[in-house]
Amino acid sequence: MRVVEHYYEENNLIAPAKISPATLSKLAKLGIRHRSELLLHLPLRYEDETHLAPIATSRPGQTVQVQGVIKHSEVVFRPRRSLVCRLEDNSGELYLRFLNFYPSQQKQLAVGKQIRAVGEVRMGHYGPEMVHPKCRAVDDDTQLQQSLTPVYPTTAGLSQIILRKLIANALETLPLGDTLPDALLQSLKLADFAASIQLLHNPSPDISANSLEERTHSAWRRIKFDELLAQQLSMRVHHRERSKRTAPALAPHHQLSTRLIKSLPFALTKAQQRTFAEISHDLAKPHPMQRLLLGDVGSGKTIVAALAALQAIENGYQAALMAPTEILAEQHYLKLRDWLEPLGITPVWLSGSLKKKEKQLAAERIASGGTLLAIGTHALFQEQISFHKLGLAIVDEQHKFGVQQRLALRNKGKVTNSSAESLLLPPGRGKVGMGVESMDIHTSTPSLTLPLHGGGNSKEPHQLMMSATPIPRTLAMSYYADLDVSVIDELPPGRTPVITKLVSDERRDEVIARVRAACMEGQQAYWVCPLIDESEALQLQTAIETYERVRADFPELKVGLVHGKLDNAEKARVMSAFKANELQLLVATTVIEVGVDVPNASLMVIDHAERMGLAQLHQLRGRVGRGAAQSLCILLYQQPLSELARARLKIIFESNDGFAIAQHDLQLRGPGELLGARQSGVAMLRFADISADEDLLNQARLAADELLRDFPEAARAHLQRWMANKHDYLHV
Numbered sequence: 150m151r152v153v154e155h156y157y158e159e160n161n162l163i164a165p166a167k168i169s170p171a172t173l174s175k176l177a178k179l180g181i182r183h184r185s186e187l188l189l190h191l192p193l194r195y196e197d198e199t200h201l202a203p204i205a206t207s208r209p210g211q212t213v214q215v216q217g218v219i220k221h222s223e224v225v226f227r228p229r230r231s232l233v234c235r236l237e238d239n240s241g242e243l244y245l246r247f248l249n250f251y252p253s254q255q256k257q258l259a260v261g262k263q264i265r266a267v268g269e270v271r272m273g274h275y276g277p278e279m280v281h282p283k284c285r286a287v288d289d290d291t292q293l294q295q296s297l298t299p300v301y302p303t304t305a306g307l308s309q310i311i312l313r314k315l316i317a318n319a320l321e322t323l324p325l326g327d328t329l330p331d332a333l334l335q336s337l338k339l340a341d342f343a344a345s346i347q348l349l350h351n352p353s354p355d356i357s358a359n360s361l362e363e364r365t366h367s368a369w370r371r372i373k374f375d376e377l378l379a380q381q382l383s384m385r386v387h388h389r390e391r392s393k394r395t396a397p398a399l400a401p402h403h404q405l406s407t408r409l410i411k412s413l414p415f416a417l418t419k420a421q422q423r424t425f426a427e428i429s430h431d432l433a434k435p436h437p438m439q440r441l442l443l444g445d446v447g448s449g450k451t452i453v454a455a456l457a458a459l460q461a462i463e464n465g466y467q468a469a470l471m472a473p474t475e476i477l478a479e480q481h482y483l484k485l486r487d488w489l490e491p492l493g494i495t496p497v498w499l500s501g502s503l504k505k506k507e508k509q510l511a512a513e514r515i516a517s518g519g520t521l522l523a524i525g526t527h528a529l530f531q532e533q534i535s536f537h538k539l540g541l542a543i544v545d546e547q548h549k550f551g552v553q554q555r556l557a558l559r560n561k562g563k564v565t566n567s568s569a570e571s572l573l574l575p576p577g578r579g580k581v582g583m584g585v586e587s588m589d590i591h592t593s594t595p596s597l598t599l600p601l602h603g604g605g606n607s608k609e610p611h612q613l614m615m616s617a618t619p620i621p622r623t624l625a626m627s628y629y630a631d632l633d634v635s636v637i638d639e640l641p642p643g644r645t646p647v648i649t650k651l652v653s654d655e656r657r658d659e660v661i662a663r664v665r666a667a668c669m670e671g672q673q674a675y676w677v678c679p680l681i682d683e684s685e686a687l688q689l690q691t692a693i694e695t696y697e698r699v700r701a702d703f704p705e706l707k708v709g710l711v712h713g714k715l716d717n718a719e720k721a722r723v724m725s726a727f728k729a730n731e732l733q734l735l736v737a738t739t740v741i742e743v744g745v746d747v748p749n750a751s752l753m754v755i756d757h758a759e760r761m762g763l764a765q766l767h768q769l770r771g772r773v774g775r776g777a778a779q780s781l782c783i784l785l786y787q788q789p790l791s792e793l794a795r796a797r798l799k800i801i802f803e804s805n806d807g808f809a810i811a812q813h814d815l816q817l818r819g820p821g822e823l824l825g826a827r828q829s830g831v832a833m834l835r836f837a838d839i840s841a842d843e844d845l846l847n848q849a850r851l852a853a854d855e856l857l858r859d860f861p862e863a864a865r866a867h868l869q870r871w872m873a874n875k876h877d878y879l880h881v
């Protein structure tokens with residue numbers, strides 16, 4: 150490290166071969182693997198070292214650079230052991246304080262030395278002081294900086310000095326030519342790329358610090374636009390590329406589906422009919438569908454999924470339905486078995502907890518084509534499982550799955566023999582054939598197609614993803630631009646909206662009494678135990694305690710307990726007892742968050758609701774209000790509430806509409822939360838903020854179309870600059 154630093158100091162140059170492996174791995178941690186990525190590693194903030202502030206006029210709270218002579222230096226022991234130095238200029242004096250210091254620092258700050266210090270002034274023990282200022286020894290003709298000093302995002306052990314040198318060198322030696330045509334820049338009034346990037350790395354001191362910090366400066370707008378444009382381009386390219394891949398064309402015969410619809414005790418809603426028609430239309434095409442079926446909790450997505458599966462089955466292809474938890478997967482299995490067995494279709498159940506023998510049996514039926522419908526958890530895409538002829542992969546609650554898991558399922562369709570080779574991609578390996586260099590936007594688009602095993606079957610299954618987490622418009626335009634989306638925008642009739650009550654923890658006894666009374670009247674209730682510091686073990690413990698307490702207090706109630714650590718037979722037993730109304734109260738951890746469907750349950754208590762996120766609260770509350778009875782959801786909260794918790798509870802109290810809730814969530818938490826697992830695969834936006842930069846997002850969408858149509862070279866250059874080194878399994 151020393152050697153490297155020294156080398157830079159001497160030469161003010163970067164020779165990549167000379168960077169130590171340690172530095173390289175730290176750069177990699179920051180996502181920087183190529184020198185061009187240094188250009189886009191932009192400062193978090195700036196320090197102003199372009200002028201000196203007189204000590205006397207520096208106010209607490211200001212970050213300033215001062216220069217003076219050390220008049221006194223000593224190690225004190227109160228209030229804490231620290232090195233304290235008195236710095237004087239001709240206007241006043243200031244203390245510099247260091248809690249951790251090296252002997253070398255003590256030497257540097259010896260009495261009589263002339264020092265330049267940068268830091269925030271505050272009122273300390275001895276008067277105005279700076280704690281841990283950045284200090285260096287100077288003489289009378291040490292120059293001041295010409296531009297604001299950038300402070301870059303970094304990682305432990307990688308100094309700002311090294312980063313600055315690496316970046317400065319990249320700025321000097323790499324091409325900064327504009328990727329976008331002049332006409333586009335002019336019509337959108339966008340600043341030049343080279344000028345923008347230079348400015349952001351080295352802004353001159355007269356630029357408004359505010360416009361840099363708030364990222365409203367025209368240079369920031371240009372960079373944000375570029376980033377959004379790159380995202381749009383890559384999504385478009387992917388969308389096009391998909392239409393070049395092949396999937397089995399599953400024609401709609403509608404024989405089985407018509408029979409299923411007839412056998413249901415309810416009529417499909419208009420929205421269910423419409424979304425099924427959209428899916429059905431896609432399935433008939435010889436290109437892989439990638440459609441997201443969005444519908445609020447309780448909107449009836451499962452039946453739509455079942456109809457889609459039947460379309461595959463009618464064509465002699467297999468369908469797979471995957472759910473993120475055992476409870477949910479099993480519930481799907483039971484429901485679909487009830488629906489489909491009368492049609493002569495017996496689904497196979499596959500979960501990690503099956504006995505080895507049973508698993509083998511299930512795997513054989515899947516591999517031989519002995520079953521056309523497989524339902525289960527992520528066990529479905531383990532490497533031992535191969536499908537005979539997978540035509541449709543359905544993923545419920547898709548945001549709960551990782552990208553790699555979904556990718557693995559998709560690739561299942563490509564294998565025709567039972568080659569046991571794993572198709573799971575290790576991170577960063579999704580790049581097969583995806584190098585942007587080898588991409589021609591006009592003719593051959595980049596491909597995620599993997600080398601095939603087992604004969605030249607390159608067909609892949611259609612994919613239907615389902616989610617109850619609605620996506621706000623900007624998020625859909627941005628992160629989901631590569632998917633087609635169907636929305637179930639109405640609930641089945643006869644539902645009465647859930648009434649939500651916020652109740653302080655102090656009234657816990659009243660709440661418990663109320664639950665008891667409701668159960669005695671024949672209602673069924675959930676008691677959801679709190680999340681505890683993200684710790685599953687603790688959550689489990691509270692669940693068990695709550696269960697024991699309720700049982701002791703109300704021996705007359707039939708109470709069940711369900712949590713993630715229960716063995717599956719037990720879990721299934723409890724769930725079916727609750728479903729059959731043999732249990733009146735179900736104490737549960739958040740494992741019941743997704744999908745669980747017991748229409749007779751009409752009361753839910755969410756304990757320590759203040760600890761849960763908006764999407765989670767909405768999902769949980771969606772477990773009630775599924776039957777005709779008036780349902781009630783009690784959010785028990787403990788005071789004092791944090792600002793965020795208060796805001797969340799207010800929203801969930803005021804709204805039953807998943808879409809409105811998601812919109813608020815986006816504002817409160819940013820997109821990461823809503824994207825769920827997708828974010829691990831999507832290159833998240835680093836600079837643009839889709840709530841604040843909606844105008845830029847709109848412009849980028851239009852520009853992406855224009856570029857792909859009229860300036861493919863520019864589109865390619867732009868992707869090269871922005872996406873060259875991102876691992877590209879973002880489009881799963």
Ligand code: ADP
Pocket residue numbers: 415416417418421444445446447448449450451452617641642744746748775
């Ligand atoms: P979700 O969209 O949350 O997955 P489900 O598919 O679990 O919703 O459906 C919720 C409940 O509504 C189930 O009990 C289901 O049988 C029922 N259901 C679905 N569609 C209709 C409909 N059109 N009319 C009445 N009930 C329906």
Ligand code: MG
Pocket residue numbers: 450451545744
């Ligand atoms: Mg569901």
